[in-house]
Amino acid sequence: MDAPHAVVLFSGGLDSATALALAREQGFICHALSVEYGQRHAAELAAARRLAGALGACEHRLMRVDLAGIGGSALTDLARPVPDTPTSGIPVTYVPARNTILLSLALAWAEVLRARDIFVGVNVLDSSGYPDCRPEFIAAFESLAALATKAGVEGAGVRLHAPLIRLTKAEIIREGLRLNVDYAQTVSCYQADAQGRACGRCDSCRLRRAGFLAAGVTDPTRYQGLQS
Amino acid sequence: MDAPHAVVLFSGGLDSATALALAREQGFICHALSVEYGQRHAAELAAARRLAGALGACEHRLMRVDLAGIGGSALTDLARPVPDTPTSGIPVTYVPARNTILLSLALAWAEVLRARDIFVGVNVLDSSGYPDCRPEFIAAFESLAALATKAGVEGAGVRLHAPLIRLTKAEIIREGLRLNVDYAQTVSCYQADAQGRACGRCDSCRLRRAGFLAAGVTDPTRYQGLQS
Numbered sequence: 126m127d128a129p130h131a132v133v134l135f136s137g138g139l140d141s142a143t144a145l146a147l148a149r150e151q152g153f154i155c156h157a158l159s160v161e162y163g164q165r166h167a168a169e170l171a172a173a174r175r176l177a178g179a180l181g182a183c184e185h186r187l188m189r190v191d192l193a194g195i196g197g198s199a200l201t202d203l204a205r206p207v208p209d210t211p212t213s214g215i216p217v218t219y220v221p222a223r224n225t226i227l228l229s230l231a232l233a234w235a236e237v238l239r240a241r242d243i244f245v246g247v248n249v250l251d252s253s254g255y256p257d258c259r260p261e262f263i264a265a266f267e268s269l270a271a272l273a274t275k276a277g278v279e280g281a282g283v284r285l286h287a288p289l290i291r292l293t294k295a296e297i298i299r300e301g302l303r304l305n306v307d308y309a310q311t312v313s314c315y316q317a318d319a320q321g322r323a324c325g326r327c328d329s330c331r332l333r334r335a336g337f338l339a340a341g342v343t344d345p346t347r348y349q350g351l352q353s
Numbered sequence: 354m355d356a357p358h359a360v361v362l363f364s365g366g367l368d369s370a371t372a373l374a375l376a377r378e379q380g381f382i383c384h385a386l387s388v389e390y391g392q393r394h395a396a397e398l399a400a401a402r403r404l405a406g407a408l409g410a411c412e413h414r415l416m417r418v419d420l421a422g423i424g425g426s427a428l429t430d431l432a433r434p435v436p437d438t439p440t441s442g443i444p445v446t447y448v449p450a451r452n453t454i455l456l457s458l459a460l461a462w463a464e465v466l467r468a469r470d471i472f473v474g475v476n477v478l479d480s481s482g483y484p485d486c487r488p489e490f491i492a493a494f495e496s497l498a499a500l501a502t503k504a505g506v507e508g509a510g511v512r513l514h515a516p517l518i519r520l521t522k523a524e525i526i527r528e529g530l531r532l533n534v535d536y537a538q539t540v541s542c543y544q545a546d547a548q549g550r551a552c553g554r555c556d557s558c559r560l561r562r563a564g565f566l567a568a569g570v571t572d573p574t575r576y577q578g579l580q581s
Contacts, residue, residue, distance in 0.1 A: 195461060221460070222457055266497060272487070273490055
């Protein structure tokens, strides 16, 4: 039997790089999808381009949708600073409906490819508390997908895999290292510079740094202001 | 109490023009959203631009997402002809996951606007049999939206209105005429020319023409090859 195909949402960050490596380990032929939605940290897309092949994707596609035009998030509105300290509740880096949009684009591409499987690197434990990273959101999207497409109606269905969803950041990192993911090449920072170097202060940097510490491995992240 | 705001998905076609008119009648301040997704009938977008203000929208936004790049539909792939005769099953004009994508963009904009209401002009009776025009799809998307967004989690929720979903094309047309929708300005044809004139042969033209006939009113559509 031929290996199954999967679409893997791939931002170029630590989590989605690990999700891609896990999808490959499970035997999927992986079509990596990055989305340029107007995020200030466009350096993650450059990382995605560099990494997709190294992680074994058979192809890498970039789709564009302009969410900066509507604003509503510190990640897409340059007038709203990214916080340097933790905040309570859902932070201003939340992008309205982002994962719904990303998954709907992945669903479209999967249907064209006749792929039944979609991978997404969301996780709920060491995350910023975004509503669209929770297991109940993932389950609801999978239910929607079965009704939304011709493939779904004709019985092929869609399986939405979120293999990291209940892992800590340290566990994610250990999984990735086991699969030889080169985390030095990944960009998680919300305000990475053009070279992909991290600020070290934003929520995403804090979670990532704490993950390497908890995993007991050296943090390979290239930080701004340091020689790299 | 201030009038509530709504995002109205507005393609420039007959159905969404009627949905916009109904949203206005219900007292909503309407933000019209059109999406350029690589559809061959880009003339519908020109119609949307002309009509949004006439139908009482307070603003009109065009978002772009390139679905032509992935293909998979006669509407986005110029190498696949639009059928001139009815076909069995879901036709090749089906665009993979289109309404999931359109609704996810509407959901994002609604959250930024703090609007709780989204209108979409889908209908299931006189339609081409697309899976993402069915009531069960609309209900599933509304359930997803409650989990997907900060507004949903914080209790504001989202109401997804599909006021045409169980109407025949003739009933839709009668509703629109009651609300003074100028259907001559709307473009439904899948292969309208640059002037917005309809082919008269595609599935969308057939449904529309039959609707005017069943409603007992003159079809104001401008057809190709006729003086207009």
